[in-house]
Amino acid sequence: MTKCLITGSTGFIGSRLFALLKTIECDVRLLARSKVNNYETVVCNLGKGRIPRHTLESIDTVFHLAGFAHDMQDSRKVKNLYHTVNVEATVELARLAVESGVKRFVFVSSIKAGGLPLSEHCASESDQNDPEGIYGDTKREAELKLLKIGKESGMHVSIIRPSLVYGPNVKGNLQLMLLGVKKGWFPPLPETGNKRSMIHVDDLVRAILLVADDDRANGEIFIATDGTPHSSR
Numbered sequence: 066m067t068k069c070l071i072t073g074s075t076g077f078i079g080s081r082l083f084a085l086l087k088t089i090e091c092d093v094r095l096l097a098r099s100k101v102n103n104y105e106t107v108v109c110n111l112g113k114g115r116i117p118r119h120t121l122e123s124i125d126t127v128f129h130l131a132g133f134a135h136d137m138q139d140s141r142k143v144k145n146l147y148h149t150v151n152v153e154a155t156v157e158l159a160r161l162a163v164e165s166g167v168k169r170f171v172f173v174s175s176i177k178a179g180g181l182p183l184s185e186h187c188a189s190e191s192d193q194n195d196p197e198g199i200y201g202d203t204k205r206e207a208e209l210k211l212l213k214i215g216k217e218s219g220m221h222v223s224i225i226r227p228s229l230v231y232g233p234n235v236k237g238n239l240q241l242m243l244l245g246v247k248k249g250w251f252p253p254l255p256e257t258g259n260k261r262s263m264i265h266v267d268d269l270v271r272a273i274l275l276v277a278d279d280d281r282a283n284g285e286i287f288i289a290t291d292g293t294p295h296s297s298r
Contacts, residue, residue, distance in 0.1 A: 073130030151203035177201030232266035
């Protein structure tokens with residue numbers, strides 16, 4: 066890869082991917098809601114309006130990490146925003162990528178797109194369970210549409226479903242749990258045998274680069290974990 070576009074570059078995972086790409090001297094362009102100082106940025110809010118057509122000029126690889134999550138409201142407006150950002154904007158970006166001659170498109174989805182395993186066994190990429198909630202629903206819908214676009218156009222499309230991601234400056238539910246433990250608000254949990262897969266953010270971004278570079282990853286979905294189920298106790 067010589068020139069890449071990253072969406073979600075200011076987020077927890079995207080910022081680490083951005084940092085790694087800079088170390089391998091990849092020319093990076095960002096798609097963000099506001100200008101990122103000292104870097105080529107296309108300003109665009111994926112929840113409002115269209116993606117500028119020049120966004121992908123001269124780009125050969127797209128890393129699409131931007132999405133809408135962590136909103137517990139159940140209003141119609143919020144549901145529409147999930148679909149607008151997670152599905153419609155993803156499809157629009159992929160179609161623009163095809164028109165612009167982009168060779169490779171990596172979509173960072175979610176483990177929730179695959180749903181909960183129906184037995185005590187770990188989830189696998191072949192599972193066809195119901196996605197978890199509207200976030201999982203919209204990520205699954207985006208996955209299916211992306212794979213179709215890739216198959217029809219010949220563009221390399223790879224999808225990664227991260228398990229629970231941890232590392233410096235993590236946000237979301239894991240951050241709240243860690244804060245609760247630190248403050249003494251989180252009581253000791255009984256042993257239930259419950260297991261949870263996790264992955265360090267730096268391992269995840271290396272996996273993202275791997276599926277972008279490996280032709281065998283074209284048209285595939287990968288669950289990203291560190292390989293060891295951890296007790297949630």
